[in-house]
Each structure stands twice: as structure tokens, then as C-alpha cells.
Amino acid sequence: MDRILNRIGLAALVITAFALLTPVDRHANAAGQGQTATSAAVKIDNFSFGPAAVTVPVGTTVTWTNQDDIPHTVVSTDNVFKSKALDTDDKFSFVFTKPGTYSYFCSIHPKMTGQIIVQ
Amino acid sequence: MPQSKKDELVHDHNHDGVDRRGFLKCMAWAGTGALCVMQGGVLKSYSMSRANEWNAAKMAGELSFAQISDSHMGFNKPANPDVAGTLKAAVEKINALSIQPEFLLHTGDISHLAKPEEFDTVDQILKGAVAKDVFFVPGEHDVIGDEGQQYRDRYGKGTKGEGWYSFDKKGVHFVGLVNVVNLKAGGLGNLGSEQLEWLEDDVKQLKSSTPIVVFAHIPLWSVYPEWGWGTDDSAQALSYLKKFGSVSVLNGHIHQIMQKVEGNVTFHTAMSTAFPQPQPGKADSPGPMKVPAEQLRSVLGITDVNFVRGQQALAIVDSQLA
Known part of the structure; x- marks a missing residue:
């Protein structure tokens, strides 16, 4: 049970991390294309x-x-x-x-x- | 294809010993105007600098006409900032010829950018010619943007297709061909199947003794394909003219004189009245050749063509504007 909870927690962390990172990446990509x-x-x-x-x-x-x-x-x-x-x-x-x-x-x-x- | 047609090198303008078997040609590069007389199928060439030695009686024939080409009205770059002035000089030179041409042929690139005012200026200058009839074919510059619609509205009345036509003068059959429209990427000049079919039909009923003059802008022989100086389907066109004893092909486009005799066909390109272009392969590109102002008119010119009845040959005379 603990393992399962841990996994859910980890998954949540990963999702949160993506949610935070993805817009930043997109922004970086757009900025990179715009300059070059x-x-x-x-x-x-x-x-x-x-x-x-x-x-x-x-x-x-x-x-x-x-x-x-x-x-x-x-x-x-x-x-x-x-x-x-x-x-x-x-x-x-x-x-x-x-x-x-x-x-x-x-x-x-x-x-x-x-x-x-x-x- | 028949092999080993007898070609002859009839004059070596450059004294460079050009004499290649199977492809022998007479060339007058920039600055070396020439009188070329074709008699009995053999082209003879004389330097314009010895024009005072010409025998006018021998040159006279039943029909003479002058060829002008590549007036590029609208061009204003350093090679020649006054193309109107040099075209006027060409007309004056024609008017002063001892044998007056009955008409003029303009082998294309009348204008530089196909602008109405460019065509207007040329028309105005050509009104100064004593010879009133002018026969045109378009150059690639005359059909920019509209595949030749404006050109045909102005010069193409009574012509077929993209502007091709034929007419007869004193027993000589003239054919004006269009090889500058619907060009394909990577290709050369192009006549197209519709025009080829028309040509085959046009000459079918003629006697083989009829002298033929074909004129078109881009050379109908392979001058230098690397620079686009040739026509993809010209061999097909020439195959319809095999039965004729005398065929002369007059072209412009390359802004310099080149001649070649191949069997019954004499090929001839004319100088430009606007600016010279380099010899094939002798520059990075076929762009305008810049020459000192005092030399410019020696590399521009007109072609005077006499047809001598009985000899079934055309005498072609090139003269410089200077």
C-alpha cells in the first residue's frame, strides 16, 4: 500500500514538474526560433x-x-x-x-x- | 541522324585557329564586325573595316532586309546607360546602307522589363527607319509576368499560338518562332508541341527549292547550354526543314555574332543594339559585359541580309554601330 502511495506521490510530483516546466520550455523554444x-x-x-x-x-x-x-x-x-x-x-x-x-x-x-x- | 555532314570553317575572326571537326563556326566576337556572304550554301565572311572594298553590285540581290536584336529598352546600367541612343544609331546606320533593306526583323528582347513605356520608346525609334515594315519575335524579357500577352497585343496580330507566324517575300519563306514562353525549370528555350506541329504543316506544301529563313530569339542550335543558350526541342523543328536546299536561321539572345554551317542550314546570331555579353564560358555568368564608353558602339550592331535570287543563298552582313 505504501509503495502504491509512494508511486502516486511520485507521479504527482512528476506531473507537477512537467506542468511547471513545459510552459517554460515552450517559451524558450519560441524565443529561440524568434532570434535565429x-x-x-x-x-x-x-x-x-x-x-x-x-x-x-x-x-x-x-x-x-x-x-x-x-x-x-x-x-x-x-x-x-x-x-x-x-x-x-x-x-x-x-x-x-x-x-x-x-x-x-x-x-x-x-x-x-x-x-x-x-x- | 546522318553523320559527317560536311561543315566548313569559312572565316576565323579571332585568328585563334578554331577549326573543330563537326562543329565549325565563324565567330565575330565583340568588337569584330563582319560581312558574311553566303553563296551556294557556303558562307563567306569579310571584315567590316574593309567595307570600302565591297562590291555593291555583287552584294545586290532581289531581296534584302536588316536584322536588329536585343534592344533591351529600359536597361540603364553601366554597360550602356543609353540604349535608346544606340538603337537610334542602329536605325540611322540601316537608313544609310547602300542597299536599302525592304523590311526589318527584330529578333526579340525589344524591352528589358516588358513595361509599356519601353515598347513605346522602341516603336517610336523604329518609326525613324526608312523601311516601314518590322517583323518581331519576342525575347524572354518581352514576356515577363504575362507569358507574352502584352507582346501579342502589340506585335502579334494575325499570329498563331504564342505569337508564331510565317510570310513570303519574293519567293523566300520566312518563319518567326517563339521559344521564350512556358519555360521549364532547368531547361532551355522551348518551342512546344503545338508550335512544332504548326511548323511541320506550314512548310509541308513548299517546294524544296524554296529558300527558308527561320528567326527566333534564343538560338535554335546549342551554343552554350550551360548558360541556357539553346532550345530544347530545336532539333525537331530543324528536322522539318531537311528537304530544303537553303535554310538560314537567325537568332538573337547572346549579344554577339556566331555562325555555324551544318549541312543545308546556316545558323547566325546577331549583336545587340544595347549591350554586349561575354563569350560562352569566358565569364562567371552571361551578364552584361562592361566596356569603355568609347568602345561600346563597336560591340553593338545590326545585321543586313541580302537574298540573291538564283544562288538560293543569303548574304549576311554584320556592321558595328561605331
Whole structure:
């Protein structure tokens, strides 16, 4: 009987501990994501996307900046996102809210391809 | 596919001994304008610097036209901050030719960003040409954002599909093709099955003695696929032209002169009236090549094409703006 009571007591302690800790952990996680991974940058330079593949957490805003003297576009192969023509120094941003691998290319220069991997 | 078609290296502009078996080409890189004359299926090339030695009577034919390309109206970067000025210079140069072209061909990238005012400016400048007819095909810059709807509203009246068409002038059959829309990730220029079917049908009834001129923006031969300088399904298009004795293919896109003779087909790319681009693989990317202002006009140009009846060949003349 004592053992059982002890076990219940222990379980209660553990539950209480989780109840106390979990909100803190969640808070810490949210804070950590907010500081390190809510945005990512892709440079368009020399007719290429750099880095060509970027891995980001869900909720990240990815911003492309065209540093070439020639206009480019950022177009998802699955029609998830599509920029207008980006002239020199123009930017395009997209918020990735769902996990998955998003392939994209420049519709003007289709040899230019890239990937955003959202986890 | 037939092997060992006889190709000939007809002129070595760079004096670099380029003479590759099976792929021999005549190249005039930036700054080396050339007069190219194709007679009896063989292309002859002369330096523009010796234009005063040309025999105008020999060059004259029943039909002549000028090709301009890649005016990129709206471009304003250091390579050339005045693309309107250089296009005007190109028109003036055409107007001053000893043999007046009957019409102009513009092989695309009329505009830089497909903005209405860019097209307006080009239209205004081309009104200054003595030759009143201008035939266009779109470049990838002309179809940005709307897959060419605005381009077709402006230039595509009476055309089929994405803007392709054909017409006849003095016994020569001209075909304008569109290879810049619905491009696929990782791919090159693309004609598409609908256009290919149309082309096959368009040339089916023509006699094999009919001279054919095909013009499109992106080269219809594999210039440098690493930079997207080629068209995925061009071989299919060219297969429909095999029966013809004289086929000339005129392209823009790469902003420099390159020529290749392959069997019955002469391939030819034109300079840009806006800015030069590097030789294939000779830079990190095909972006605009910056040259000193005083040299700029020597790397921009026009192409004057004469058709000489009886020889069933086209004489192609490239001239610099300087």
C-alpha cells in the first residue's frame, strides 16, 4: 500500500514538474526560433541562387535579392509562389508556413534553380 | 541522324585557329564586325573595316532586309546607360546602307522589363527607319509576368499560338518562332508541341527549292547550354526543314555574332543594339559585359541580309554601330 502511495506521490510530483516546466520550455523554444530562424536570405548573383538550397523552420520568411544587372524572377515549380520581375536590387519575400521541399527557378533564365526545405 | 555532314570553317575572326571537326563556326566576337556572304550554301565572311572594298553590285540581290536584336529598352546600367541612343544609331546606320533593306526583323528582347513605356520608346525609334515594315519575335524579357500577352497585343496580330507566324517575300519563306514562353525549370528555350506541329504543316506544301529563313530569339542550335543558350526541342523543328536546299536561321539572345554551317542550314546570331555579353564560358555568368564608353558602339550592331535570287543563298552582313 505504501509503495502504491509512494508511486502516486511520485507521479504527482512528476506531473507537477512537467506542468511547471513545459510552459517554460515552450517559451524558450519560441524565443529561440524568434532570434535565429524567422528569416533567411537568398542572393541572386551571376545568374544563380545562393545558397542554391536553404533549410529553414516552419514560419520562416525567405527574402531573395537580385544583385545582377539583369532582371530575374523567383517562381515555384508547383505554383506556390511567384515574384514579379526583380530588377537590380529588387527583393521578393515569401513566408513558408508548411513543411516541405519547395523547388523554384527563374522563369526568364530557367537554368537557374533553387530549393527551400522547410522543416 | 546522318553523320559527317560536311561543315566548313569559312572565316576565323579571332585568328585563334578554331577549326573543330563537326562543329565549325565563324565567330565575330565583340568588337569584330563582319560581312558574311553566303553563296551556294557556303558562307563567306569579310571584315567590316574593309567595307570600302565591297562590291555593291555583287552584294545586290532581289531581296534584302536588316536584322536588329536585343534592344533591351529600359536597361540603364553601366554597360550602356543609353540604349535608346544606340538603337537610334542602329536605325540611322540601316537608313544609310547602300542597299536599302525592304523590311526589318527584330529578333526579340525589344524591352528589358516588358513595361509599356519601353515598347513605346522602341516603336517610336523604329518609326525613324526608312523601311516601314518590322517583323518581331519576342525575347524572354518581352514576356515577363504575362507569358507574352502584352507582346501579342502589340506585335502579334494575325499570329498563331504564342505569337508564331510565317510570310513570303519574293519567293523566300520566312518563319518567326517563339521559344521564350512556358519555360521549364532547368531547361532551355522551348518551342512546344503545338508550335512544332504548326511548323511541320506550314512548310509541308513548299517546294524544296524554296529558300527558308527561320528567326527566333534564343538560338535554335546549342551554343552554350550551360548558360541556357539553346532550345530544347530545336532539333525537331530543324528536322522539318531537311528537304530544303537553303535554310538560314537567325537568332538573337547572346549579344554577339556566331555562325555555324551544318549541312543545308546556316545558323547566325546577331549583336545587340544595347549591350554586349561575354563569350560562352569566358565569364562567371552571361551578364552584361562592361566596356569603355568609347568602345561600346563597336560591340553593338545590326545585321543586313541580302537574298540573291538564283544562288538560293543569303548574304549576311554584320556592321558595328561605331
